[in-house]
Amino acid sequence: MTEFPESPAARVLDTRYGNLSVPGGKSDLITDFLEHYGEWASLEVEYLASLLPLKARVLDVGAYVGTFGLGIAQTANAAFVAMVEGNPAIAPHLAANASRNLRCPHEVLNALVVNSDAPPVETGWADADNAGSASFGEMASGAVPVPLPDTTINFRALVERFGPLDLIKLDVEGMEAQLLSDHPLLLHDKSVLLWLECNETRSSLALAQILIDAGRPVTYFAWPSHNPDNYRGVQRKMFPFAYEAGLLLGVQATPLTPQQQRAGCLIRTIHTVEDLREALWLTPRWAPREWDVLDRNEIAAIATHLWLGKKRERFLSEAEPMTGGSAEEATARHASANPDTNARLIAFSDARVAQLESKLAELVSQNLEMERVESSAVAAANANELRARELTSKLHALHQEQVAALTKQLEESQVLRERQGSMLAGQAAVLLEQNRTLSNALRDVRGGLTWRIASRFSRMADHIPLLKRVAKGLLRRKVAGAQS
Structure with missing residues (x-):
C-alpha cells in the first residue's frame, strides 16, 4: 500500500497576484520563486494576455496554486476563469487564492482530468522538490506519491462545462496529447487558443506534430525563469539559464516587445517537427550558474570544447606531438585518434544540414506565399482599375444625360415664361382699357x-x-x- 505524505501547513506570501497561500515545510520550486521574486512565470502571462480579447474566458488545467489564472485574470481583465488542480494537497491553497484574489466569476476544481478511453491510474508521482510536477499519466515519474482526487472528469466534458472559451492552458506533465485526443474537434476551433507545456522530451515533438496537422499556426515561446522586472525588483538570479517553454496553437508568432527582448524571451513559428527540435536545441536549460558572468565569446569557447569532448581539468595536460601538414590532414588525424569526436562532428554536420534545409523550406514557403499575395494584389489592383474606369464612364454618361435634361427643361421654362409674359401683358392692356372706359362713363354719369x-x-x-x-x-x- 502506497503511503502518502501529510500535507504541510500553509504559508501566506505577498506576491504580484496578491497574498498567496502556498505549501509550507520543505523547499518547493514554485514556492521558492514566489518567495524570492514574488511571482512565477509572469513573462508567460504577459505574452498570452496580449493575445486575448477583453473579457476573455480562460480554462487553466494544472493550475497548482493559481499564479497563471490569477495573472491572466488581472492582466487581461478576464470575464471568467476556471482552474483545475489534480493534487489534493495543493487544491485547498488554490481555492483560497482564487477566493481571496479573483474579482471575476471563477470556479476551482480538485479533479483528475483524463481521456475517457485511457486506462485508470492508481496514484500520481511528483519530484521531491517540486510539488507542481505532479503527474498522473502512465509515464509519471518522481519520488513522492500523490493521491488521486475524489473527482475524475474527461477533458471534453470539462471544456463543454465551461465553454465557450478563449484560452485553454494545459500544463499536465506530458499528458497534453492524451487529453487533446479526447476532444479532437477542439484543435480546429479557431475561436479558442491552446497553450501547452513544452519540454525537452519526445512527447513534445509528438505533440507538435498533432498541432501542425491541425492546420492552424503554431508558435514556440520560451521565457527565462528570471524576469528583470519582477515584483520584488530582485536582480540576483536563482537559476541564470533556466527557461520554460510552451506551444501556442492558433496565433502567428509576432515580434518580441522591447521588454521581452531585454528579458531574453524566445519566439519562433513552428512549421515542422524539426523546427521545434531546433528551437529546443537553442533554448538554454539549466546551464552552469558560473556562465552568467561570462561574455558571448567565453561561453562559445567553453561550449565548443565540451562539444568536442574536452574537459577543463584535462585540457592540454597531455599534449599530442605537434606534426606538420595541412589543416585537413590535422583534422583527419584528430578524427581517427578520437572516433567519438568524429561522431560528434558528423552529428553536428547532419544537424546543421537539417537546420539549413528546414530554413530553406521555410524561405521557399515564404517566397511562394509572397508571390501568391503579390499576384493576388496585382489582380485585385487591375480589377479595381477596370471597375474604376467603368464607373467613371457611367458617371460621365449620366452627367451628360442630366445636363441635357436640365438644359431642355430650362429652355422649355424660358418659352413658357415668355408666353405667360405675353399673355399677362395683353390682359393688362385690356384691363387698362376697360378701366379707362369705366372711368369715362362714371365721369359722364356724375356730370x-x-x-x-x-x-x-x-x-x-x-x-x-x-x-x-x-x-x-x-x-x-x-x-x-x-x-x-
Missing part, C-alpha cells in the same frame, strides 16, 4: 342731370324714413320689372 337729382334725393331720404322706404319699394319694383 348728368339724373345723377345730380338722384344725389339730392338720396340725401333727403337719409333724413325722411318714409321717403326712403318709398324709394326702396320703387327700386324693387323696377328691378323686378327688369328681370321679368
